Amino acid sequence: MDLGIDAIDTSFNYHGFASHRALAAVAGDLLPRLTISTKVGFFPGSRGAEHSLEPARLRAALERTGRDLGRAPDLVFLHNPERSLARLPVAEARDRLARACGVLAEAASGGWCGGWGIASWHPAALLGPAGNVPRPGVLMVPCGLLVPVRTLDAADALAERWELPVAAVRGMSPFGGNATASVWRSADPRLFLPDRATGLSAVQAAFRVAWHLPRVGSVAVGSDDPAHLRELVDALGAEVVQETVRRYRALLRERARPGQRGA
Incomplete structure (x- = not known):
């Protein structure tokens, strides 16, 4: 908070399904000053966490989230819905996604959360099923130089379909999960900044x-x-040079064409 950060993103399944209780205990009387977003979609299973879009399980997770936090979260994401939609016929996937989104939309209208959205590692898998779902208020997707162009294009397509402004699109994992990976020592992302912003x-x-x-x-x-x-x-x-970003995406798209090395 001293750095100006007043929002925390977590999930029902983080910290061994105890993240909300831990956050409430650690934040204490600071919790009301924080904007809290969380996610539902993963549940305890016999072999660890398992994914489900079953409405009853989602409702139970939402109820427990509010109880563990001691307050309604400001935003709840449907967590990686593509995990339960893979290999389903498009019509069935669309119906399952619509019912799951309906649970979150009802939760928001009922005061269980301030709003709802969809968080997806693979937004391309949602382009077909997303045809008739309730409109989410926020979309969270991977961002950064290591994101495949198919994911970038799908994120843009979903944001356009749902008429989401830039402020309603959130990025995650900007370093591909590891800010100390060797790629950040061998590559120079300052090429995207004016005069390489050597500072x-x-x-x-x-x-x-x-x-x-x-x-x-x-x-x-x-x-x-x-x-x-x-x-x-x-x-x-x-500042970021937009022409360099455009050229980079064009190069990724060219590299991803059949017969070329994947991007």
Whole structure:
């Protein structure tokens, strides 16, 4: 909060399905000052976490979320719905997704949460089933230089279909899950910034560019390292050369064509 960050994104299944209780215990009287978004879709199973879009399980998770937090979350995402839609006929997948989204829409209208959205690692898998679902208020997708062009294009297509402004599209995993990976030492994302913005590190540049691949209004990052958070916050004012972003996406698309190496 000292860095100006007043939003926390979590999930029903994080921290061994105890993330909401842990957050409430740690945040204490600061909790009302935070905007809380969470996700439902994964549940305890006999072999670990299992995914489900069953309306009854989603409702139970929403009820427990409010109870564990001690307040209604500001936003609830349907968590990776594609996990339960894979290999289903499009019509059946569409019906299952619509019913699951209906549960979240009802929860929002009933005051169980402030709003609802969809968080997806593979938005391309939702393009077919998303035809008749209630309109989500927010879309969360992977962002950054390591995201395949198919995912970037699908995120843009879903945002356009649901008429979501940039502010309603959120990015996640801007470093592909690891900000210390060797790729950020061998590549130079400062190529996307005017005059390479030599005052920024490669990690800072990669984070700034992630807001444009695809275009998002906010980005979720890990919060366990305050120094890392400060580094990222300090990069927010950097400009990004849009023509370089456009050329990069064109190169990704060309590389992903049949007969070319995948992107």
